[in-house]
Amino acid sequence: MRRAHHLPYRNTLMPVIDRIYMSEALKEAKKALEAGEIPVGAVIMHRGQLIGRAHHQTHALKDPTAHAAMIAVTQAANALGNRWLKSAILYSTVKPCAMCAGAVALAGIARVVYGAVPLALKTPKVKTSSGVLGQESATLLCAYKKYRRNRKRLLL
């Protein structure tokens, strides 16, 4: 793993509870290291309960999306039986990457606590093409919006 830069350590200000959950995330990161993976761990806390805990497993699962936070978000959603994790807190030993930050935002997670910031965040360069069958794709989105609006009206 690339060298990580450590954030200023504010022992006195950092709530004890954050340190407790972060130490659980660290246990996960150590599991990743033992397995030869990038040592990142994450846990998700919801109303005082751990509802997700995972470590980086992209090699083990042969899945480029198997980041600790992604796995923990899926576990947490399954545990709650809900795609929304509104009052949940994510503890990650490393600052979430763009993909994980996206998942966190989509889940509506209330707060993110992280330990270190990777010094060199890899920004993948991907060739993109846009507008291909764009009209058809947009039409589907509009149909979905209309469906949601009508459903809401029927439920009220």
Ligand SMILES: [Zn+2]
């Ligand atoms: Zn990630």
